[in-house]
Amino acid sequence: MNNERRHRVRVALSALLGAVVLVAAGCGAEPKAARPSPTTTVPVADPGADDNGTFSIALPGSLAADFTELQQGLRGSAGLAIMPVGGEKMVTFGTWTTGPAWSTIKVPLAIAALRNSPSYSSYASAAITASDNGAADTLWASLGGGADAAQAVQNVLREGGDTSTTVPKTRTRADASIYGQAEWTLADQVRFASQLPCIPQSERVVGLMQQIIESHHWGLGAFGSAEFKGGWGPDHGGKYLVRQFGLIDSPTGRIAIAFAAQPDSGSFSDGMTMLDKMTTLISGHLTELAGGHCS
Secondary structure: OOHHHHHHHHHHHHHHHHHOOOOHHHOOOOOOOOOOOOOEOOOOOOOOOOOOOOEOOOOOHHHHHHHHHHHOOOEEEEEEEEEEOOOOOEEEEEOOOEEEOHHHHHHHHHHHHHHHOHHHHHHHHHHHHOOOHHHHHHHHHHOOOHHHHHHHHHHHHHHOOOOOOOOOOOOOOOOOOOHHHOEEEHHHHHHHHHHHHHOOOOHHHHHHOOOOOHHHOOHHHHOOOOEEEEEEEEOOOOOEEEEEEEEEEEOOEEEEEEEEEEEOOOOHHHHHHHHHHHHHHHHOOHHHOOOEOOO
16 A cells, blocks of 8 residues: 555544544443553564464564554554455454454344344344444344344354354343343454355345444444444443454455454543554555455
8 A cells, every 4th residue: 555545544544533423322322531541562463373273374574563563552452353255364463352242243143133034124224334222132132032042143153154152142231232242252253254245145234334324434434345343332340342343355355354442541432543543554554465255
């Protein structure tokens, strides 16, 4: 990517940061931004390490070096996973690896619900494009709720290559949805994303992921052709986790991305800013990243 294009991406991201409005439907109201606490260094994962058999290719040298530089200014914990669509190899780095799915789980939920009954298309649209929690609850209920709904969502995850994630059957937090509290690792999420467009009957939901409302266009929303879904919410202490996953274009095909940030300040806006910074980094290295296609 040349300097002029990289500059345009950074300008676009800055504009987005100034215009973003937190929508409560995304998983909770945002507290006032707190002043960031001192920097916590987030090390890059060892490019030669093996993460349970999934981390098996080296990061491009310049990307690793730039991430190392970026992380010096990140005030909190962050993680990033990258994988080509239809591929088997992934790269992961950062210290944040797992946490509640929050609204990102609405993607497999919507696929399961539309398979069960296409008549719920309007609810799927609201759940994905605006992260509407009420619409997502309707989709969950349409699958029978409880164990039946959990199994239906898990079945979609398994089709996408995620063999580990378990969707709760009952509510674990009074202030959060049942499904949103599924523990979803970045590695499992990016693996699912890499197979998402290849899953039967996923086209409608993937299409909705390209129609996300403007106020949610942080992170991967900076890429005009991205199909993505974000999720965010506070832990029991009120500190926000902000995460997102999706698909972007590269010169060699489609790339699956999953990343997350948990700022030391605990504020939603700081977490969103961390994702924006990682997006800018990714945009400058697209030619180094292997893309792919469904077989």
